[in-house]
Amino acid sequence: MTDTIDADANAASAPVYTVTQERKIVTAIPGPRSQELQARRTAVVSEGVASALPVYIERANGAILVDVDGNQFVDFGAGIGVTTVGHTEERVVEAAASQLQDVIHTLFTITPYEEYVRVAELLAERTPGNWSKKSVLVNSGAEAVENGVKIARKYTGRRAVAVLDHAYHGRTNLTMAMNYKAHPYATGFGPFAGDVYHAPNSYPYRDGLSGADAAARTIAYLEKVVGATDLACLVVEPIQGEGGFIVPADGFLGILQNWCTEQGVVMIADEIQSGMARTGAFFASEHFEWEPDLVLTAKGIAGGLPLAAVTGRAEIMDAAQPGGLGGTFGGNPVACAAAVAVFESIDRNRLLAEAQRIERTLLAGLARLAERYDVIGDIRGKGAMIAIELVQPGTGRSSKQPYPEAVGSLIAFAAERGVLFLNAGTYGNVLRFLPSLAVSDALIDDALQVLDDGFAALG
Numbered sequence: 001m002t003d004t005i006d007a008d009a010n011a012a013s014a015p016v017y018t019v020t021q022e023r024k025i026v027t028a029i030p031g032p033r034s035q036e037l038q039a040r041r042t043a044v045v046s047e048g049v050a051s052a053l054p055v056y057i058e059r060a061n062g063a064i065l066v067d068v069d070g071n072q073f074v075d076f077g078a079g080i081g082v083t084t085v086g087h088t089e090e091r092v093v094e095a096a097a098s099q100l101q102d103v104i105h106t107l108f109t110i111t112p113y114e115e116y117v118r119v120a121e122l123l124a125e126r127t128p129g130n131w132s133k134k135s136v137l138v139n140s141g142a143e144a145v146e147n148g149v150k151i152a153r154k155y156t157g158r159r160a161v162a163v164l165d166h167a168y169h170g171r172t173n174l175t176m177a178m179n180y181k182a183h184p185y186a187t188g189f190g191p192f193a194g195d196v197y198h199a200p201n202s203y204p205y206r207d208g209l210s211g212a213d214a215a216a217r218t219i220a221y222l223e224k225v226v227g228a229t230d231l232a233c234l235v236v237e238p239i240q241g242e243g244g245f246i247v248p249a250d251g252f253l254g255i256l257q258n259w260c261t262e263q264g265v266v267m268i269a270d271e272i273q274s275g276m277a278r279t280g281a282f283f284a285s286e287h288f289e290w291e292p293d294l295v296l297t298a299k300g301i302a303g304g305l306p307l308a309a310v311t312g313r314a315e316i317m318d319a320a321q322p323g324g325l326g327g328t329f330g331g332n333p334v335a336c337a338a339a340v341a342v343f344e345s346i347d348r349n350r351l352l353a354e355a356q357r358i359e360r361t362l363l364a365g366l367a368r369l370a371e372r373y374d375v376i377g378d379i380r381g382k383g384a385m386i387a388i389e390l391v392q393p394g395t396g397r398s399s400k401q402p403y404p405e406a407v408g409s410l411i412a413f414a415a416e417r418g419v420l421f422l423n424a425g426t427y428g429n430v431l432r433f434l435p436s437l438a439v440s441d442a443l444i445d446d447a448l449q450v451l452d453d454g455f456a457a458l459g
């Protein structure tokens with residue numbers, strides 16, 4: 001295993017791609033082989049598992065997905081922000097393959113191994129805050145959220161959990177109660193966990209509030225509706241993901257952290273979508289000079305293998321009794337080896353700078369589109385986490401009526417031409433750009449041209 005990451009000693013070399021980095025459509029979408037697979041799937045896979053685009057993927061590399069019919073898609077979803085270092089990134093593949101030969105599983109809570117410890121060391125180094133930190137590794141984002149809440153409750157001895165409007169935290173029982181949107185995540189799946197409170201967020205495009213005013217509104221809610229002395233934790237995505245890449249107004253997060261610290265509330269950053277170099281900083285919290293008590297990571301941490309973590313102040317993390325945290329697969333050695341390779345790739349491939357490049361290219365291209373298409377009400381985000389919010393024609397300066405139909409049409413239009421975009425937003429009217437950091441400017445420009453044609457076709 002590599003003990004230290006030294007970016008200078010490992011100067012960036014041009015990535016080698018095993019799939020040409022271009023879009024290519026050779027059949028109708030979905031193609032015949034995908035349609036056959038879809039028919040088999042319909043017979044045996046629960047209808048509860050939906051797929052945005054039923055093309056079956058055979059290979060993936062860099063920023064490109066190749067389906068079973070030979071179509072190539074430029075991937076602006078990255079498995080919802082997972083393959084941040086690129087699909088099948090060579091170091092990740094090598095590290096995971098080598099680990100498969102050595103040891104696949106022991107269970108860290110029975111007989112431990114170095115890779116788990118190394119991931120915890122890297123998380124302690126890279127998460128915001130210059131204090132002693134510890135971690136627990138788990139399998140999924142929702143499991144990280146659940147564990148963060150458990151730890152905060154044990155540490156504070158308090159019961160209540162607060163989240164923000166437009167939040168998304170997962171599909172387990174507790175996290176269903178923490179999401180803003182009931183449908184489709186929670187509808188019919190209750191009863192839900194109690195003691196979860198939804199406080200107002202900061203949504204500059206729609207509320208027009210400064211960070212200080214939005215934070216005052218949030219704090220007033222928490223003090224009146226919950227009561228600080230009963231509040232264990234406030235869980236916040238620094239940039240809200242499924243909610244529509246909502247970037248809070250400056251100052252909002254810092255004021256909330258100060259209030260939490262004064263009141264003995266644990267403030268938890270859900271960096272599951274925004275973390276791991278995605279936004280041009282290692283963690284999105286850094287853009288807001290926010291140093292959270294606990295940080296949740298998942299998605300991008302292991303290049304596509306399932307791994308997640310709760311990392312934070314050692315005294316909070318140690319509040320859990322021995323045996324209280326863990327699980328059979330949590331911190332699997334193969335996923336941990338891949339995660340170590342992800343940390344190395346971020347440094348060696350200078351991926352923070354790549355995310356900043358992607359932000360510049362996307363923002364410039366989208367600004368040009370917004371001059372011509374007034375349905376683009378807002379352009380926002382950071383790094384490779386950028387979104388446009390679409391509003392009904394002529395309402396952008398007044399009522400900002402959501403226009404989800406346009407998002408649906410644009411996504412379908414682009415998919416048929418080999419570009420995979422995702423939607424987002426409480427009102428379904430946000431188109432998000434969440435590519436891997438391997439996506440070139442040429443691929444971005446190409447995708448934006450497809451989007452331009454899609455806007456023109458909207459009429």
Ligand code: PMP
Binds near residue numbers: 080271
């Ligand atoms: N939190 C955030 C911010 C997320 O974006 C997600 C996944 N979209 C989750 C939690 C849940 O993660 P998982 O799907 O791995 O359980």
